[in-house]
Amino acid sequence: MSARVPAPGTDSPAGLELIFKVDGVITLLERHGEMTAAELAEALGEPLSSTYRMLQSLTGVGWIDRSPRRGYYRLGLPMMTIGSFVEDSLDIREVARPSLQLLLRETSSTSFLCVRRGSRAVCVDRLEGRAVRSLAMQLGSSLPMYAGAAPLALLAFLPEPEQELVLRQGSELPGDPHRPAAGKLERILADVRRNGYAVSDGDVTTGIAALGAPVFNHRHELVASISISGLRAQILGSKLRRNSAMLIQAASAVSVALGDEAS
Structure with a gap:
């Protein structure tokens, strides 16, 4: 799966580009359940260092959680709750x-x-x-x-x-x-x-x-x-x-x- 990130060289505001990257992370975790930072970086086409910083930020606000499996990440409760709400609606x-x-x-x-x-x-x-x-x-x-x-x-x-x-x-x-x-x-x-x-x-x-x-x-x-x-x-x-x-x-x-x- 490829993340929906603006193509290199396109005129895209930094904030919008970040939103696309976050959307890519959420979509990947929704589809695969759990992934490592390296797996996410490869799928997103992003450097591991910047992907790891983004994962730390998303973990801080609760959008994703660290899995009990060492090095893996998964969707946080707020994201799963939103998904369930949409499905139930x-x-x-x-x-x-x-x-x-x-x-x-x-x-x-x-x-x-x-x-x-x-x-x-x-x-x-x-x-x-x-x-x-x-x-x-x-x-x-x-x-x-x-x-x-x-x-x-x-x-x-x-x-x-x-x-x-x-x-x-x-x-x-x-x-x-x-x-x-x-x-x-x-x-x-x-x-x-x-x-x-x-x-x-x-x-x-x-x-x-x-x-x-x-x-x-x-x-x-x-x-x-x-x-x-x-x-x-x-x-x-x-x-x-x-x-x-x-x-x-x-x-x-x-x-x-x-x-x-x-x-």
Whole structure:
């Protein structure tokens, strides 16, 4: 990676040139996690002595910290806090809305965006389909993560320790669907991971089917799932292949918009 430093010989104020150099340091540490002064100097194309002085200044104001590894530097807490604030401020509903609208337009099915809250999946956006109005997963409502396509898509792609914690704790509420037996649920989750999408066939509402797929952020961390739901004939049978392909593509588009390079 090359730092965004003005080319030699260009007419650039000293203050602006220093800002570019600091930006280069922050960007490099953000990408690589930890680097030595020599590694930073080489990447920036700067003398080691001036790079070291800049690192001392940035350490003094807390923008970077010395790593426990001798000779290495990393981002300081203020920089990490700012990054987290920006990430948290990104409204995933706004990012996902175009994909939900596309799914609604192409399938005429209700489209959902769900996020994990503890051991439940909460609906944070819903675009109503034209064939049937399901009472399940209204905006703001939730389901246990073992039931329904969007919740299953979340559960299946959780890191294994978190998945085990969700299954161990549970948070069943009155009216929730029955939890599948452990062996059956394991097979369901394995199918979801293999196929890349989850299938719900009447387990939440009789006669209603749904498909769900995971959404990842720029660190390829699971952050949400999107789904479509409607009458069984709308979703499954001869329409399953097309619907699942569109859903996976839509979920990938949301992930890419969130910075996920693996999608």
